Structures are given as structure tokens and as C-alpha cells.
Amino acid sequence: MSGLWDSRPSSVADQISTSFEPYHRGHDGIHGDNLIPGESGTVAMTGDNEEIDIDITASQKMISAMSGSLLTSLLVTPLDVVRVRLQSQPPQSPLTAIRKAAITSSQTFGTRPSNLGITACCREVFFTSGTTSDGCVAAPRISAIEGVECAVEEVQRKTFNSTFDGMRKIARNEGITTLWRGLSPTLVMTVPSNIIYFTGYDWLRFNNQSPINRTFHDDYAPLAAGASARTIAAAVVSPIEMFRTRMQASQATGGAHFSETVKSVGEMVSLHGYASLWRGLTLTLWRDVPFSGIYWWGYESIRGAMTDARERGRGRTYDRNTSRGQLRTRSQSRENHTATFLDSFVAGATSGAVASILTMPFDVGKTRRQLFQQPGKTAAGVGKALAPEEQSMPRFLMHIFKEEGIGGLWRGWVARTLKVAPACAIMISCYEVGKRAFRSVNVKAERKRGTE
Secondary structure (H helix, E strand, O other): OOOOOOOOOHHHHHHHHOOOOOOOOOOOOOOOOOOOOOOEEEEEEOOOOOEEEEEEOHHHHHHHHHHHHHHHHHHHHHHHHHHHHHHHOOOOOHHHHHHHHHHHHHHHHOOOOOOOOEEEOOEEEEEEEOOOOEEEEEEEOOOOOOOOOOHHHHHHHHOOOOHHHHHHHHHHHHOHHHHHOOHHHHHHHHHHHHHHHHHHHHHHHHOOOOHHHHHOOOOOHHHHHHHHHHHHHHHHHHHHHHHHHHHHHOOOOOOHHHHHHHHHHHHHHHHHOHHHHHOOHHHHHHHHHHHHHHHHHHHHHHHHHHHHHHHHHOOOOOOOOOOHHHHHHHHHHOOOHHHHHHHHHHHHHHHHHHHHHHOHHHHHHHHHHHHOOOOOOOOOOOOOOOOHHHOOHHHHHHHHHHHHOHHHHOOOHHHHHHHHHHHHHHHHHHHHHHHHHHHHHHHHHHHHHHHO
8 A cells, every 4th residue: 555654565555455544644544535524534345345434423522522521520630629729728837827827716815815825636835936036835735725726736737738648638627529529510611621622623633624734734733733722622611610710729618618619709700790700711821722732742742653663563664755644644543442542541641741740830820810819999999909810920920939939830730740641641542442432333334334
């Protein structure tokens, strides 16, 4: 078969070509230039050796994307909850946090006796001030002090030192179901978002009518297609993501977190209008657009390299007269379901992890801006000075860098990477395997009709 990996005898190549002959660029296995716009297909042979186009319909792509979205959301939502808590956690030393809790607890008593400490389990904690430093000492607890909150325990309970520490404390102190808080809006957001994202990417990347497919070289088309598809998807679901982020950050128990979030969002809309629902969209795009470009470029590069290695292992050599993308696509169209899953999983996880780390500062900025409670105007109608969260994205990120250092821009990166890498792997592998399964079903149906 002309233009394929050519080291095998022509008879073998001819046998292969009777099974699949996909179009030159689509990993859907598109064949020919006359397919229905926006749909992709492969080729089956009828009993009379007549080629017919087998389409993967848009609805089949949507079902594949939906199945991946459901599974991904169930598995990675706990990591997303911890990530939001870590990023919204104020940066402060344990001593500062304890002293703040002590002040809050003591306000209900008015003036405290000079010898009143803070109850900390079985000890009394007293703060001391010196000329050079502050400190705290503890003495055995003599009697219970009713109404005073155990400040030390409270601070330790709400302070997360790592991703796994956060998961443990949330499950122990708030209930294990809290780790799936926000799952409902996550599903409401993720399912339509991924349908738009993945089917949109396929169309932009592989359809003959796509301006990206016509304008960009095959090596750079994934960058442009991924960024464009993500921009559209993010704009559609941004209000839902705002609601989900606030719900996950809420520390209310039981069903109060939902009503608290609804009330908070309602107050925000009444004060600042419906446009506030898209607050953080700019930062979301700053995070998701480069993420998607890096992800898809990395995914296709890694999976293409795995395909090249498999072809070399089969003894096939590269024909320079045919584009590498065409050869990779033809090889991938012959893979079984296991190979499709493994290649997609490895490529998706690796590319997703790299893209997640590189775009982490924008994720921190987006989360903090969405959680920010924007103050109203004064009675005189004069607005207060802009808070850091209300400034432009570069200035806000620079503020975080000055106040917290480089670590502040990558706060929660472990939780996000642990979420994003498997999420990308599960999502893309489910999507690719789902399309592969639908393609097989369509091929069998066409062959059956061809023999009747």
C-alpha cells in the first residue's frame, strides 16, 4: 500500500488495506474527502469488495465523552476539594493562627482575667510577650473553662499541611462524603463542557472545513485546536464552576453548605450583576487555554512516538514520501482496544501532568479570585481601594509572589497534578476507546447490510 510503513511484502500491505484505510490526518480514522462535515469514519468492505464510508456520528462522540466525564468526576472530585481548600487557606504561621483563634474565642467574655489561658485538650496555653519575641507556654489544666473554644485543636483541624493530610482531616472532621462536595455541579459542568471540548477539538483538528486544519501545519494544529475548543467550553460553563468552587470551599456541615453557597452567589449577583458570575473567566482562560494547547500537543506527540516505536517493532520503516501524521493515523486505526486504551492513558497522564504544573500559578489566581468576597461601596458612594484580587491578572499574581514567594504560586500543585493527570488519562482513554467501540459496531453493521 503506497505511503504506509513499507518493509513488509506488498501482499501483506494489501491485506491490511482491505480492512482499514483511514483519512490522512484524523485519529478517528477518517477516509476520503467526501464525508459528512463534522463526522468521522473508517472504511469497511462489502462482499463485493466495494468501499463504503463508516461514520462515527456526533452523538456517538458525545456518549463517549459523557462516559469519560462521569467516571473522571467520581474519581478525582476529592482531590479537587482538597486543592480548593489548600489554595484558599490563608498563609500564616501556627502561632499566628492560634492567637487569632484565641482572640475570636475570648470576645464572647468581654475582659478576660489576666490568668485565663486557652483550653488545649488537657493543658492551659498562655501567650507571653517579651522584648525580643513572642512565645507560648503550657501548664497542666486544673479545671474546665466552659465556653472557651479549644483554639489549638481548632487551628490544627482546619490547617492542611499536604494533600493527604487535607483528605484525612476533612474525612475525619467533616465526614467522608464532604470529599465529594460539589459533585453535582461538577457533573452539571463537566459533562457539557467535555462534550463541547472533545467534539469541538475533533472538528477543529480534523475536519476539512476547519480553518485551523487548513491554516496550521500538522505539528502545530493541536495547539490551536485545543486552545480554541477550551475557550468555547470554558465560557459556557464558567458560572457553574463559580458555584462549584464556592461550594467546595465552604466549611459548613450537612446540607447547609448548599444553601450557604446559593445565598452567597445570590448576594454577589444582586450587588454586582450577572456579569459577576463570569468573575475569574479571564484567569480561567489564562489557565485553561495554554493548558489545553500544551496538553493536546503533548498528547499527540507522545502517542505518535509510541505508535512509531510499535511500527519499528513490527519491522516497518518510515516512508518519507508520506506525512508522519498519516502513517501514525493508519497504524492507530489497526490497534485493538487494549492498545488504544494503554497508549491513550499513558499519553494523556504524562501530557496532563506537565501541562498542570506549567499552568499552576493561573489556577491559584483563579481560585482565590472566585472565592474573594468583593466589598460593596461606602455610604458616600465612594468605592474603596482595589483589593489585590480585583486587580489585573499579572498584578494579582505578582502580589501573591511578593507576599508568599514562589511557593504561593504553586500552592496545591500536588493535589492538582494528582487530580489532573489521572483525570486526563481516564477521560481521553474512555473517549478514544468509546469511539473505537462505536466504530467497530458501525463496521459490523455495514458489513451485515452489505451481505444481505
